Amino acid sequence: MTRTMKRVLVIGGCGFIGSHVVDQLRALGYMVRILDRSKERFRDSFSDVEYYFGSFADSYFLDEALVGVDIVIHLASSTVPQTSNLDPGRDVSENLLALITLLDAIVRHRVSKIIYLSSGGTIYGIPNAHCIDETHPLEPIVSYGVVKLASEKYIHLYSRMHGLDYCIIRASNPYGPRQARVGVQGVIGTFLSSLIRVEPIEIWGDGLVTRDFLFVRDLAKLCALACESGSRSIYNGSSSEGHSINDIIAVLSRVTGIEIRPIYKESKPYDVPFIILDNRRARQDFKWEPETSFDQGILETWQWTLSQYGPNSR
Amino acid sequence: MTRTMKRVLVIGGCGFIGSHVVDQLRALGYMVRILDRSKERFRDSFSDVEYYFGSFADSYFLDEALVGVDIVIHLASSTVPQTSNLDPGRDVSENLLALITLLDAIVRHRVSKIIYLSSGGTIYGIPNAHCIDETHPLEPIVSYGVVKLASEKYIHLYSRMHGLDYCIIRASNPYGPRQARVGVQGVIGTFLSSLIRVEPIEIWGDGLVTRDFLFVRDLAKLCALACESGSRSIYNGSSSEGHSINDIIAVLSRVTGIEIRPIYKESKPYDVPFIILDNRRARQDFKWEPETSFDQGILETWQWTLSQYGPNSR
Numbered sequence: 001m002t003r004t005m006k007r008v009l010v011i012g013g014c015g016f017i018g019s020h021v022v023d024q025l026r027a028l029g030y031m032v033r034i035l036d037r038s039k040e041r042f043r044d045s046f047s048d049v050e051y052y053f054g055s056f057a058d059s060y061f062l063d064e065a066l067v068g069v070d071i072v073i074h075l076a077s078s079t080v081p082q083t084s085n086l087d088p089g090r091d092v093s094e095n096l097l098a099l100i101t102l103l104d105a106i107v108r109h110r111v112s113k114i115i116y117l118s119s120g121g122t123i124y125g126i127p128n129a130h131c132i133d134e135t136h137p138l139e140p141i142v143s144y145g146v147v148k149l150a151s152e153k154y155i156h157l158y159s160r161m162h163g164l165d166y167c168i169i170r171a172s173n174p175y176g177p178r179q180a181r182v183g184v185q186g187v188i189g190t191f192l193s194s195l196i197r198v199e200p201i202e203i204w205g206d207g208l209v210t211r212d213f214l215f216v217r218d219l220a221k222l223c224a225l226a227c228e229s230g231s232r233s234i235y236n237g238s239s240s241e242g243h244s245i246n247d248i249i250a251v252l253s254r255v256t257g258i259e260i261r262p263i264y265k266e267s268k269p270y271d272v273p274f275i276i277l278d279n280r281r282a283r284q285d286f287k288w289e290p291e292t293s294f295d296q297g298i299l300e301t302w303q304w305t306l307s308q309y310g311p312n313s314r
Numbered sequence: 315m316t317r318t319m320k321r322v323l324v325i326g327g328c329g330f331i332g333s334h335v336v337d338q339l340r341a342l343g344y345m346v347r348i349l350d351r352s353k354e355r356f357r358d359s360f361s362d363v364e365y366y367f368g369s370f371a372d373s374y375f376l377d378e379a380l381v382g383v384d385i386v387i388h389l390a391s392s393t394v395p396q397t398s399n400l401d402p403g404r405d406v407s408e409n410l411l412a413l414i415t416l417l418d419a420i421v422r423h424r425v426s427k428i429i430y431l432s433s434g435g436t437i438y439g440i441p442n443a444h445c446i447d448e449t450h451p452l453e454p455i456v457s458y459g460v461v462k463l464a465s466e467k468y469i470h471l472y473s474r475m476h477g478l479d480y481c482i483i484r485a486s487n488p489y490g491p492r493q494a495r496v497g498v499q500g501v502i503g504t505f506l507s508s509l510i511r512v513e514p515i516e517i518w519g520d521g522l523v524t525r526d527f528l529f530v531r532d533l534a535k536l537c538a539l540a541c542e543s544g545s546r547s548i549y550n551g552s553s554s555e556g557h558s559i560n561d562i563i564a565v566l567s568r569v570t571g572i573e574i575r576p577i578y579k580e581s582k583p584y585d586v587p588f589i590i591l592d593n594r595r596a597r598q599d600f601k602w603e604p605e606t607s608f609d610q611g612i613l614e615t616w617q618w619t620l621s622q623y624g625p626n627s628r
Contacts (some may be wrong), residue, residue: 085471085475088414088468088471089411089414089415089418092410092411092414093411094465096406096410097403097406097407100403100406101403104403119519133423138452139467140467140471141470141471141474142471143468144470146464146468146471148465149463149464150406150460150464152459153453153454153463153464154402154457154460156453157399157402157454157456157457157460157484160455161399181547187483205433218395297360314484
């Protein structure tokens with residue numbers, strides 16, 4: 001088993017998705033190193049994980065963190081879709097230029113593979129079909145998506161120039177335990193956060209906006225499986241299921257037992273009304289499938305929210 | 315005729331393509347302003363053209379140059395396809411970030427339209443058909459092409475956010491008078507430059523590499539027509555004709571009367587073997603067509619080269 005000997009550097013490994021990826025990698029026997037700006041927010045450090053705290057855009061720091069690394073999983077971004085249009089120049093500087101710095105360092109250190117978390121929610125733009133696969137045109141309508149698109153192209157370019165293996169996962173909307181309750185990171189976490197604080201739930205638009213939500217542990221498993229695989233290079237990481245905002249409210253009511261009366265507000269201009277991502281390619285190539293039903297995922301997330309912020313927490 | 319009152323800022327207007335675009339705009343009665351790093355190399359300044367010398371990446375300078383401007387034609391790039399992979403980070407900084415700075419300035423100054431010169435030769439990557447149109451997948455294999463792709467997407471994004479009108483022209487390989495003879499800017503100019511200096515012509519590979527060449531005056535006409543038009547936003551600016559390197563040698567021999575014995579050298583890894591761009595969309599929407607045959611274009615270019623560098627020049 002050579003697999004257990006491989007060292008994986010997880011950039012953003014202390015974040016929401018990263019912490020779950022680290023769980024999966026440890027379970028599979030990888031040696032795990034984390035590069036992040038700061039410690040995990042909701043858990044203590046692991047004694048069998050190496051931690052490097054600093055910026056992934058710093059080339060000298062990368063030269064330290066990449067020593068002995070076989071695989072890099074890059075999950076970090078300094079921006080989020082909803083606000084990236086406010087300053088596209090900063091988005092390009094902090095994320096696209098940083099990716100190129102990382103790729104240059106990866107080549108210097110002869111890392112064999114990069115797993116890159118792209119954005120299924122923004123890279124396609126407005127979908128031309130009910131359920132879209134990886135061949136759908138890429139027409140992002142937020143800077144976040146343009147940066148992800150250009151990042152994918154640069155990874156492909158470096159692969160071509162330097163023989164670097166890669167796997168790009170275009171994630172849909174991950175949700176689950178350890179998603180920070182600062183509003184921007186996902187509607188489910190935001191709603192649960194409002195519920196626990198007994199604050200009203202606000203919905204922009206009529207609640208018919210539909211998204212593909214994937215439980216974070218299922219996404220993390222896919223990222224970990226991608227370390228070994230790779231017949232093809234780009235995969236939707238999604239549930240292939242659509243849930244409207246109103247659906248979510250109904251599930252939340254059922255799971256929490258709380259009667260929810262959302263406040264409907266004016267819709268935001270960046271909203272793509274409907275997007276579901278076809279995950280058949282990932283199912284086929286990785287023998288992977290989402291294991292957590294939407295109700296089960298919401299329940300786990302609610303239980304975690306209660307344990308962190310509920311009346312009996314601490 | 316409101317058209318004659320419009321002021322057009324040509325960024326890169328003293329360069330090879332830009333100088334021809336300026337000719338076309340003046341002929342159509344536009345008020346022309348040029349932003350470039352330095353004066354035209356091969357001609358004197360025009361008394362009816364305003365000149366602004368500086369960097370198009372400088373936001374304060376742009377605020378001066380954009381006063382009273384209706385349309386911007388952006389032709390400038392600090393890199394060329396053949397060398398852009400040497401330093402992709404610099405390519406992104408100098409060209410993509412500069413474009414975003416320009417777009418922000420354009421929005422501030424309420425410019426109504428931007429014409430952007432993209433790259434038909436690099437944005438598609440390796441073609442999947444004999445003659446490819448604008449719907450071909452975008453899979454660039456050089457940084458120059460990735461930056462052009464991301465630039466197109468940001469222009470679309472700004473158009474969507476701010477109502478900016480735009481026209482993107484994906485140029486094939488322009489050639490003609492005033493193309494500098496510094497090697498990187500195009501094989502025809504390079505060959506003519508070698509001929510005039512009685513130096514051997516070197517060919518990388520077997521000479522079967524085929525490209526779509528467009529006479530620069532025809533490309534410039536298309537850029538000028540784009541100021542008025544725009545039912546669709548992205549156009550190949552091309553001849554729809556393929557000429558191999560060996561074809562070019564044959565035409566050069568015929569036009570110049572010089573027997574040419576090229577030296578064949580090892581091929582370069584970035585070469586796409588065969589690419590021809592379908593120009594039907596531009597023909598339909600602009601009532602435009604390339605007017606200069608390949609032989610005629612080569613002849614004009616040779617005559618210009620003789621006048622500049624030949625035994626009887628100066």
